[in-house]
Amino acid sequence: MTITLTHKEDSELWKQTERSSLQNPEKFETIYQIPKQLGKGCERNIEVFPHLWLSIANWQYHDDVRCEIPLSEHPLHFNVLLSGKIKSDYGKLGEGYTHISGGGIQPKMNEETEKFQHILGVQILMPPSMLTDFFPGEDGEMLPQLKLLAKGNDWQTRLYPKTTPAIRGVAQQIINCRFQGITKQVYLQGKVLELMALQLAPLIADDNRLRSPLRLKPKTITRLDYAREILISRLENPPSLLELAAMVGVSTRTLKRGFPELFGTTVFGYLTDRRMDCAEQLLRQGNITVAEVANQVGYSNPGHFAAAFKRRFCITPSQCLSGIKQESEYRIQNTIPIKG
Structure with missing residues (x-):
């Protein structure tokens, strides 16, 4: 059986879990249980930098789930899956490929996740403007190669870099972090920047093979x-x-x-x-x-x-x-x- 949800319906199911969410002693981390109607597991949301969030997914659906995503404004996402796959009309995350979803206007599309897959991975969410802080050019502005990830009112760019051993290793280190308090936050700050740098490496190096399937x-x-x-x-x-x-x-x-x-x-x-x-x-x-x-x-x-x-x-x-x-x-x- 396939469960089809609109983006609004999916958001409302997750909002219901907010009442039972667990706030860590860290204060910058919250744990959300996946809606019981959909499956089991949880997501951990961590504010690594101001306005930059790290989400760690560890869940699976009981049924095939299809989410209908409307035309909308979209921030900048970096996604890596160590287990499972998520497909959309424009590409696939998992099975050897990561995903960079640029800032801009996201087209209407469908996203599908098969039942009983163990979805284990990380997602980084941030305003595209923060690329200037992390990856500035010689003039202090955003690197020219990265401007395609900050489209504003134009159609967003979607990229699917390969999952390299280095990317897998950093994603696993993020998931298995054992530090607490400020040490944990500083550790994750470094790992988040490392993961973004690894995913952006082909783009920064002007690798013309990395294109948008749009x-x-x-x-x-x-x-x-x-x-x-x-x-x-x-x-x-x-x-x-x-x-x-x-x-x-x-x-x-x-x-x-x-x-x-x-x-x-x-x-x-x-x-x-x-x-x-x-x-x-x-x-x-x-x-x-x-x-x-x-x-x-x-x-x-x-x-x-x-x-x-x-x-x-x-x-x-x-x-x-x-x-x-x-x-x-x-x-x-x-x-x-x-x-x-």
Whole structure:
């Protein structure tokens, strides 16, 4: 079953939880339980700087939830998910991609979250003008590369940078912060700035590959997302580019141009990333051989598989199977401590 909510209905459900919200002794932090009609879990809202809020999500829905978001003014958001995914008409947060939602006019759209997903991640909310304080140019004004994130009365910019190991690591450090009081606030201030810097790094470096999927029509986005789902379901024996284009009803040219714009990588790059993610999960289970994993994710040559895996995770499949952890690896917790 899918629960469809207007933005107003969703806001009213969350307002009801405000009465039972828990104010931490920190004073700058409040914990909100997710509306029981929707699921279980909570969100922690922390005022890290004046006018800059950090939200830590740890919840799941009982049903598929679709939220209808109206045309509205929008602040600047930085989003990172360590678990789960949230899809909109214009892109997807999670499964290897973060999200920067710029300040400006947000178009009408739908946002969908599937049931039973463990949504674990962080969001930073702030006025776009604060970018001038944190990332000033030589003239003291906002860096020219970042002005697309402060559109005012124009359409907002939406960007989907890749989730790098460094981004994962900082997000996990934010979630697992054990400090209290002013030490906690100062620690989170540094981590919030670090997380924003990591997400903005391609933009600041003038990386032209980081674009806004708003240029794609909603119909095209739907078909590209369907192509993405086909690739995920057929890691062992994926269709050719020509076959994939025919299956989703677009041209191969649209696939070649649309995938980098929507998902930040080529069709082959996306397929390789998902194969490596799947391989890493299988290897961590420890009850399978490297050759079996290579075969399950579509590699007939173990050497090619090992090389691709090492490029992605900086360790070999055998090291992963032996339990050598990446510095950035995280363990998802069932609950988030109320304190620290």
